[in-house]
Amino acid sequence: MVKREILGGRIGKFSLMIMLCFTIIFTSVGALIGTSEVANAAFGFGKGEGIAGNPYIISTPEELNAIRFYPTAHYMLGNDIDLTEFLAEGGAGYNGGSFWDPIYLFTGKLDGNGYIVSGLKINRTGNYIGFFSQPASGAEIKNIGFENVDVFGNGLFIGGLAGALVNPSTAIMNSYTTGKVSGISYVGGLVGYQRDSSIMNSYSLAEVGGASSIGGLVGYQDWGSISNSYAAGLITNSMEGGLVGASNQGTYDHSFYDKKSIAMDNGKGIAKTTTEMQTKSTFEAEGWDFFGVWYMSANEYPQLRIFVIAETPAANPPGGSIVNGSTVTISSGTAGAAIYYTTNGDEPTTSSTLYESSSPVIIDDDLTIKAIAMYTGKIDSEVMSNSYSIIRGEAPVTGSLEKGTVSGTTTLKGVTAAMEYKVNSGEYVKIDNTAVTDISINAGDKIYVRLAATELALASYAQVLTAGLVDIKPASAPTSASLAQGTNSGSAKLSGVTNVMEYSLDGEDYTSITTGNTIDNMAVNAGDSIYVRIAATVQQPASDVQVLQVGLAVIKPATAPTTVSLAPGTSSGTTKLSGVTDTMEYSLDGEEYTLITTGASVDNISVNAG
Missing domain, CATH: 2.60.40 (Immunoglobulin-like)
Structure with missing residues (x-):
């Protein structure tokens, strides 16, 4: 509350001045629009109707300048635009050396579409100086870059893109400036004065100079919001801010500035060294989107992807089941980009087919379209990959597998001569009977069975059979063991x-x-x-x-017993065999063996010496 009261007098004075300026501007511009719209009704734009979904397409400096005559319309850049000749002496925008006349009270929509306006030059007295004077009341500016701007305003509210950005529904997104911006007070590389509006995913590398409220991105922020943005241009007034010069209740979330741009940290934004500002993890830690919005190369500041990388092509329809003979169109959000595509699974290159809008892709079989967009000065897009399946008759359900008659083969059964089959990604083979014998195969291979195409119908969807070990004829038994x-x-x-x-x-x-x-x-x-x-x-x-x-x-026999011995038997003319067991047997002179059943000895064996 104390801070608000202290700032109140200063802000109040400028708020009154702003209101007066708005009144004057609305009056004068209203008269200008009233006469100019009639005078320029025949001016015409190359394409579009100036409405949502069908904006005017701007391709020349003259068309860019004509925005001022229709400030509520919708616009989109169709290519890069260089203002150098337009603003040069003798050019339509020279204006006696004041150069570009800021576009006042723009309330429409401008989509730069990833294109760049270069050579913007302004040298004027007064306030609200920039490409736009003061976008307001729902104005939206996005996807546009202003490079090598040279903007000087001998007054207040000076910015590379806009002198002032006011109204809660007014926004700048995915945009940037480079070059030099200077004025007296409320000077910013992107916007001089921001009130209640929003700036998202934007940056400025412009050098900024002035006497007070000087910021790398925004000069003065009054209840506005900045998010996921940064500034890295030199600030010539060391007492101001690297990101925001001064602020009254404004917010600057996840936003940075390079310490080298200014000698003093005013606490508005996150100060980082140049090395940190050129390190991706610095921004990832604050939740920046490096998949859809931002892009970084080694040892460089973050760049907006839409300016650096051609937009990935999109197909319509975007893949899936499709009627035979349907057409697919391919486009890229990068207007003018060359699109190369393949339908055989290969990665597209400049040697691939160049897509022509007058010749859409005809789908007459299951296929995958891969496409890449290329545009001079941009990194090639990522590869689009969309798969299409022709809508066909239902797959057969009668096919089955069993062991073949030859080792390493299977037999396909339950088929007819109206069908065809293939193994894995091979070519389809016509079936001539109710079975196909001895198909060479490995476990895990897939056999596809379908009704073959006729003059009246496409081939059906395929029944898929996966071969298991039980479906394969084993090799013959070994014979060498x-x-x-x-x-x-x-x-x-x-x-x-x-x-x-x-x-x-x-x-x-x-x-x-x-x-x-x-x-x-x-x-x-x-x-x-x-x-x-x-x-x-x-x-x-x-x-x-x-x-x-x-x-x-x-079987290897056991070794001979060693415990056996002879001694005189009990009866005359006999011997006694000792040291034996019931597991042994004996033979006399090679006659048949007799099993020992008498324990450890056999007595009274009739023998003769020798």
């Missing part, structure tokens, strides 16, 4: 195998072979079965199985 005695007693050796095989003993889990061509010392018994096959992969099933039967001949 064999058994022999192992190294250790009671074991066998498996030979003729490789590391792509695996084996199972009597139907237990398969074990991978990792020991080369043999597996030794397999604990087996006669009658066991050993199964050998080529192991499954991600793409192919395990092969059929080679079965090996274990016989006594392939």
